[in-house]
Amino acid sequence: MTGRLVAVNLGVVTEAEWAGDASGRSGIDxxxxxxxxxxxxxxxxxxxxxxxxxxxGPDQTVYAYAEEDAAWWAAELGRGVRPGGFGENLTTYAVDVTGAVIGEQWLIGSALLQVTKPRTPCTTFAGFWDMPDLIKRFTARAAPGAYLRVLREGEVGAGDPVEVVDRPAHGVTIGEVFRAGTLEPELLPRLLDVPELPESVREKARRRLAAGQA
Structure with a gap:
């Protein structure tokens, strides 16, 4: 499966009351x-x-979001959403980000990346978009984008192919992990046997299952 990189986006310093940092600064823009x-x-x-x-950190070094999902939000909200508007480093096209399997590897430019976990919406994101109900709406949409770790350092640029070069057999996707932690806790048991999933995510799933939350 091959898509392409639409844009590479870098955070600028934003000072705002909604910024999550104690200094009142954020890099979400x-x-x-x-x-x-x-x-x-x-x-x-x-x-x-x-x-x-x-x-x-190593499990969320790079954040990717699909141009197709951004287009859905643009239509839903009636406003443009530019690349980087979700705080993503990589804006992709023709890559099934929500359906990406945890641990699958992407070759982009000279870099090799590995899908690790979904993004969790936060109050900083809601403040950046000036939408108090964004967390609820983002959760309901369940297209959270994917964090990736860098397996091989390298350079990437807009227009580079995004090639999925390896995909684990367990089949647990970014979308499933996100829904397990939010809308569908009955999916939590599926997370326990995914070695590529960060240990912090699996431990949270174990705690919730032990507490009878599935």
Whole structure:
């Protein structure tokens, strides 16, 4: 399966009351850049991340969102949504991001990435969009985008093919993990046997199951 990279987006420093960082700054406002960008194991070169307690790190180094899902939101809200408008580093086209299997590998440019987990909407996202009910609506839509870890550092740029080069047999997708944690807790048992899923996500699923929340 091959799609393409529409845009590479880097966060700029935004100061706002809704910013989640204690300093009142956020990097959720990401803007498209020209030319190649280096994806490192510890971050996207040139990207700004304010609240590192909840953003960044090896399991969520890169965030990808599909242009097709952004178009759905643009039609739903009656307003344009530019690349980077979801806080994503990579805007993709013809890539089934919601249906991506946890652990599948994407070859983009000279970088090799691995799908790790869905994005969880937060109050900073709602503030950035100036939509108090965004978390509820984003959850109901259940097309959260995907975080990726960098298996091989390399450069990527707009127009690069996005090729899925490996896909685990377990079949658990980004969409399923998101729905398990939000709308469909009966899916939680499926998360326990997915080794590529971050341990923090599996541990949360175990705690919820032990508490009888599935």
């Amino acid at each position: 990401k803007r498209s850049v020209d030319g190649p960008v280096l994806l490192r194991a510890d971050g996207v070169d040139g990207d700004f991340i304010a609240e590192r307690a909840h953003h960044g």
